[in-house]
Amino acid sequence: MTVRPYRSVLYIPGSKERALDKARGLPVDAIIFDLEDAVTPDAKVEARATLAKALKEGGYGKRAKIIRINALDTEWGREDALAVKDMEADAILLPKVDNALDVQALADLVGKMPIWAMMETCHGVWNAMEVAAHPQVQGFVAGTNDLAKELNCRARADRLPMMGALQMMLLAARAHGVIAVDGVYNQFKDDDGLRAECEQGRDLGFDGKTLIHPAQVDVTNAVFSPSEAEIDLARRQIEAFEEVERTGQGVAVVDGKIVENLHVETAKKVLSMASSIASL
Numbered sequence: 001m002t003v004r005p006y007r008s009v010l011y012i013p014g015s016k017e018r019a020l021d022k023a024r025g026l027p028v029d030a031i032i033f034d035l036e037d038a039v040t041p042d043a044k045v046e047a048r049a050t051l052a053k054a055l056k057e058g059g060y061g062k063r064a065k066i067i068r069i070n071a072l073d074t075e076w077g078r079e080d081a082l083a084v085k086d087m088e089a090d091a092i093l094l095p096k097v098d099n100a101l102d103v104q105a106l107a108d109l110v111g112k113m114p115i116w117a118m119m120e121t122c123h124g125v126w127n128a129m130e131v132a133a134h135p136q137v138q139g140f141v142a143g144t145n146d147l148a149k150e151l152n153c154r155a156r157a158d159r160l161p162m163m164g165a166l167q168m169m170l171l172a173a174r175a176h177g178v179i180a181v182d183g184v185y186n187q188f189k190d191d192d193g194l195r196a197e198c199e200q201g202r203d204l205g206f207d208g209k210t211l212i213h214p215a216q217v218d219v220t221n222a223v224f225s226p227s228e229a230e231i232d233l234a235r236r237q238i239e240a241f242e243e244v245e246r247t248g249q250g251v252a253v254v255d256g257k258i259v260e261n262l263h264v265e266t267a268k269k270v271l272s273m274a275s276s277i278a279s280l
């Protein structure tokens, strides 16, 4: 079992050459090259060429390369999609997805390219299950700023007002084997707040977090990596289960807690993730 990490997923404005270059040396698992909100309207057309050049030059190593285009109902969306189709990227990210028809409209333009969907509209969250079920959809990104705007909810540290929406997108992602990455933490100089939100997102089940600034990378990678204690426990659970299996039993006990086959599957996933991270 190999698991690709998506702990840290950094947005980079597709128009900023300096940031595009800096990302080549940052220890992020994935990059979202942005043509949407991080790029001003007057720079959008030029950003396509800037981004295409940076991707052609390469240097992004093992980092997953995802390009966020403008929504297809904007004046830039269609041309973005057609341009991205020929760029060296792993996936295309569609913002403001409301339903599976939106995804199919993009698939009609880009062929078989893997598609990720921003989960940031009320319709999109409600229809998350059908979006995740689309055969080309491989990832969800929570767009918590747009979602807060649509919900008209307050930006609370505990994110209680949007908890239902976060869980709906996670339910859909998990039901269809889709990666799910949490939204951004806007106060990019507040490490303690970032850590708390990362821990919450990790505990909810997100694979990682989207980031807006390089200063957010280390905290995020640390929170979303399996800890030494988790790795040690996973090893001991697997060993203990294999031992009882040899005697024809199906339940082991480790640290006073039962270990069944399903726990062993989780333990193997932890080890696989740790090994993927170690190989980066």
Ligand SMILES: CC(C)(COP(=O)(O)OP(=O)(O)OC[C@H]1O[C@@H](n2cnc3c(N)ncnc32)[C@H](O)[C@@H]1OP(=O)(O)O)[C@@H](O)C(=O)NCCC(=O)NCCSC(=O)C[C@H](O)C(=O)O
Residues within 6 Å of the ligand: 010, 011, 012, 013, 018, 019, 020, 022, 023, 034, 037, 038, 118, 120, 142, 143, 144, 145, 146, 147, 183, 184, 188, 211, 212, 213, 214
């Ligand atoms: C937030 C920023 C505008 C801050 O920019 P700046 O003041 O220039 O930061 P620094 O001077 O501290 O930068 C230090 C160096 O780091 C590089 N840098 C900065 N940000 C990035 C980045 N995102 N990727 C790569 N490199 C970056 C600077 O170039 C400096 O480098 P150097 O000069 O060589 O030392 C800025 O960080 C920024 O624009 N961030 C991205 C904002 C963004 O992408 N917004 C859109 C995505 S969020 C979103 O849309 C959420 C979603 O849709 C929702 O609805 O929630």
Ligand SMILES: [Mg+2]
Residues within 6 Å of the ligand: 037, 095, 118, 120, 143, 145, 146
């Ligand atoms: Mg958004």
